Amino acid sequence: MKNLTLKDIATALDLSITTVSKALKDYPDVSTNTKKKVKAYAKEVNFTPNAYAAYLRTQESKMIGVIIPQLNHYFFSNVLKGIMNAAEEEGYMVIILSSEESYELEKKQVDRLMKQNVDGILMSIADSTHDTEHIDNISKQNIPLVLFDKYSKLSECSSVIINDQNAAFTAVEHLIKSGRKNIAHLRGPLFPQNSIDRFLGYRKALEKHQLPYKKEWVFTCHDITSDEGYTYAKDILDKHPEIDAIFAVADMPAIGAIKYFNEQNISIPEQIAVMGFSNWKISGLVTPALSTVNQPGETMGRKAFELFYEELQLRKKGEKFAPKIIEVETSLVVRDST
Amino acid sequence: MKNLTLKDIATALDLSITTVSKALKDYPDVSTNTKKKVKAYAKEVNFTPNAYAAYLRTQESKMIGVIIPQLNHYFFSNVLKGIMNAAEEEGYMVIILSSEESYELEKKQVDRLMKQNVDGILMSIADSTHDTEHIDNISKQNIPLVLFDKYSKLSECSSVIINDQNAAFTAVEHLIKSGRKNIAHLRGPLFPQNSIDRFLGYRKALEKHQLPYKKEWVFTCHDITSDEGYTYAKDILDKHPEIDAIFAVADMPAIGAIKYFNEQNISIPEQIAVMGFSNWKISGLVTPALSTVNQPGETMGRKAFELFYEELQLRKKGEKFAPKIIEVETSLVVRDST
DNA sequence: TTGTAGGCGTTATCAG
DNA sequence: CTGATAACGCCTACAA
Numbered sequence: 001m002k003n004l005t006l007k008d009i010a011t012a013l014d015l016s017i018t019t020v021s022k023a024l025k026d027y028p029d030v031s032t033n034t035k036k037k038v039k040a041y042a043k044e045v046n047f048t049p050n051a052y053a054a055y056l057r058t059q060e061s062k063m064i065g066v067i068i069p070q071l072n073h074y075f076f077s078n079v080l081k082g083i084m085n086a087a088e089e090e091g092y093m094v095i096i097l098s099s100e101e102s103y104e105l106e107k108k109q110v111d112r113l114m115k116q117n118v119d120g121i122l123m124s125i126a127d128s129t130h131d132t133e134h135i136d137n138i139s140k141q142n143i144p145l146v147l148f149d150k151y152s153k154l155s156e157c158s159s160v161i162i163n164d165q166n167a168a169f170t171a172v173e174h175l176i177k178s179g180r181k182n183i184a185h186l187r188g189p190l191f192p193q194n195s196i197d198r199f200l201g202y203r204k205a206l207e208k209h210q211l212p213y214k215k216e217w218v219f220t221c222h223d224i225t226s227d228e229g230y231t232y233a234k235d236i237l238d239k240h241p242e243i244d245a246i247f248a249v250a251d252m253p254a255i256g257a258i259k260y261f262n263e264q265n266i267s268i269p270e271q272i273a274v275m276g277f278s279n280w281k282i283s284g285l286v287t288p289a290l291s292t293v294n295q296p297g298e299t300m301g302r303k304a305f306e307l308f309y310e311e312l313q314l315r316k317k318g319e320k321f322a323p324k325i326i327e328v329e330t331s332l333v334v335r336d337s338t
Numbered sequence: 339m340k341n342l343t344l345k346d347i348a349t350a351l352d353l354s355i356t357t358v359s360k361a362l363k364d365y366p367d368v369s370t371n372t373k374k375k376v377k378a379y380a381k382e383v384n385f386t387p388n389a390y391a392a393y394l395r396t397q398e399s400k401m402i403g404v405i406i407p408q409l410n411h412y413f414f415s416n417v418l419k420g421i422m423n424a425a426e427e428e429g430y431m432v433i434i435l436s437s438e439e440s441y442e443l444e445k446k447q448v449d450r451l452m453k454q455n456v457d458g459i460l461m462s463i464a465d466s467t468h469d470t471e472h473i474d475n476i477s478k479q480n481i482p483l484v485l486f487d488k489y490s491k492l493s494e495c496s497s498v499i500i501n502d503q504n505a506a507f508t509a510v511e512h513l514i515k516s517g518r519k520n521i522a523h524l525r526g527p528l529f530p531q532n533s534i535d536r537f538l539g540y541r542k543a544l545e546k547h548q549l550p551y552k553k554e555w556v557f558t559c560h561d562i563t564s565d566e567g568y569t570y571a572k573d574i575l576d577k578h579p580e581i582d583a584i585f586a587v588a589d590m591p592a593i594g595a596i597k598y599f600n601e602q603n604i605s606i607p608e609q610i611a612v613m614g615f616s617n618w619k620i621s622g623l624v625t626p627a628l629s630t631v632n633q634p635g636e637t638m639g640r641k642a643f644e645l646f647y648e649e650l651q652l653r654k655k656g657e658k659f660a661p662k663i664i665e666v667e668t669s670l671v672v673r674d675s676t
Numbered sequence: 677t678t679g680t681a682g683g684c685g686t687t688a689t690c691a692g
Numbered sequence: 693c694t695g696a697t698a699a700c701g702c703c704t705a706c707a708a
Contacts (some may be wrong), residue, residue: 005701007385015678017701018704050455050702053700054703056700058684059684072412072419072619077409077410077415093433115389256623285594308363354688363687369693390685391685392686395687397701403699
């Protein structure tokens with residue numbers, strides 16, 4: 001049983017290929033009767049037009065490409081889920097590629113997707129990406145582009161983001177309100193807007209509540225791993241015993257810190273409070289359960305697809321599309337570590 | 339800058355489309371000189387043949403489809419990584435779909451992939467899948483099929499698996515050797531071969547060491563979640579205080595159990611030892627760190643792709659392909675929970 | 677209301 | 693060694 005073609009249907013019903021094609025697409029110039037017959041038969045034999053042949057005519061591949069920095073990553077997996085569900089509803093297939101947080105690979109993956117003639121690209125920028133030429137190229141080629149989470153302030157395209165600065169501010173303020181005065185920050189790498197904004201939110205909260213900000217209390221997690229959190233926790237204990245709370249750029253470093261404190265029998269949150277960011281599944285499972293900021297990945301993914309789809313529809317009608325930025329709500333998740 | 343075509347190159351170099359095509363594909367009947375010229379130019383303008391047009395002729399889409407039961411799942415993410423890396427090396431794109439552990443959705447996703455004319459399908463069967471007609475259909479349509487992890491003993495196709503029974507046996511034997519006598523098992527659902535085999539491995543280890551097997555010490559995790567582990571840990575403490583070790587079908591239930599024991603101030607492993615299965619990232623981060631069985635997802639993914647590719651090459655040559663089963667090595671990871 | 681013809685970009689066959 | 697031609701399956705302007 002090979003996949004059927006229009007020709008097969010035409011032969012079976014003794015019609016021309018054209019009529020069958022038109023009937024299936026509800027052209028007005030086909031009789032209701034013929035339409036009914038054709039559609040019934042197509043359904044019976046479970047016909048779907050060949051996507052590749054269709055592309056050649058329509059230039060629509062019904063595929064989108066997604067580039068994420070890491071495949072094995074709770075948050076991005078959730079985003080993917082949102083994208084894939086939304087895509088499926090509109091009959092789109094999703095090609096997923098990973099940049100492995102590498103600028104070079106990211107460029108290559110963008111290129112692969114363009115060569116594949118995807119109808120749109122959704123992506124989250126790698127931490128190491130420091131210029132946006134390859135990203136701007138996508139728009140220049142007239143391919144709809146939507147960035148999510150790791151976006152670029154410089155690129156003119158739609159984005160789905162959270163308000164990192166506010167979210168971080170709220171998280172740190174929560175620490176302050178529970179009586180912490182010497183709050184350290186495990187920040188992310190230097191380029192991504194996220195880690196900059198979370199850092200700024202941290203500083204703002206300190207400022208507002210007239211608490212000291214000290215450079216030595218800010219530690220940079222280049223790879224945002226639990227190991228880094230573990231190592232910095234040791235540093236903090238050894239060199240800065242006055243610190244009574246940690247706000248981490250993400251859950252992983254926070255969990256690494258918790259692990260170290262547990263090993264040293266430092267009680268959390270009594271001796272030191274720990275706050276994460278992202279609300280990974282794991283954060284509810286460590287002991288003590290980690291307080292964090294919920295970042296709704298699935299919603300972000302769905303919104304990202306919807307932005308792409310909206311843009312595509314407008315472009316098809318030849319209308320201008322103005323990039324939109326959607327800000328998704330976050331929420332504080334207070335558990336046992338603060 | 340639209341994507342270039344053979345025609346563009348032909349025009350630019352004042353050759354025929356045919357010659358350009360042949361030159362790029364290293365046909366023997368094109369002069370070395372022309373080849374050099376064409377290839378140099380193609381490289382310069384970064385030409386890639388249009389995949390859709392090529393499909394129409396060759397019937398090769400250079401795409402494979404992958405169906406996994408869950409997207410946001412450490413092990414499957416690792417498998418995907420292996421598949422995607424291997425696929426990329428051979429110039430294949432990967433379409434990922436999720437069955438969400440649903441039999442109905444799995445059937446639908448198989449259908450979508452076949453309609454998309456992928457060159458092959460790699461999949462892991464959903465826990466709820468109880469018949470294999472849709473799977474056997476794939477092979478009947480002459481599409482190479484490789485199963486991984488969750489495979490079917492009934493289907494005639496290549497598979498990449500681990501020896502679940504042996505791995506479970508080793509894990510339980512480790513508990514026994516460390517002096518445990520009353521070992522409970524948090525088993526998986528009834529259908530998947532995995533959970534059956536892990537259960538059998540558990541029983542075998544008990545038998546070999548003449549330890550008691552009791553039905554009441556076996557708890558079924560239908561969804562393999564931490565919540566189930568948490569709940570069963572409570573059951574065990576309340577109703578079976580004699581139990582001194584738990585072997586879980588996967589890390590998640592094991593971690594849920596650890597969480598409960600931590601809350602109750604039950605010391606692990608002194609009062610009760612806990613053993614997981616799969617070696618998720620998280621298992622090294624909980625306190626105490628979870629002992630488990632390492633299941634090399636990335637390797638399995640790569641092997642799965644390689645099996646597909648091998649089969650495809652043979653088919654293209656018109657040779658018969660006999661399904662292969664590749665067993666990937668697991669290893670015991672002893673941490674602090676046993 | 678139905679059908680004919682041409683073309684999307686590539687590749688394979690065959691003729692020059 | 694090179695090139696013209698047909699075909700893959702679908703879509704659409706145009707003719708009947």
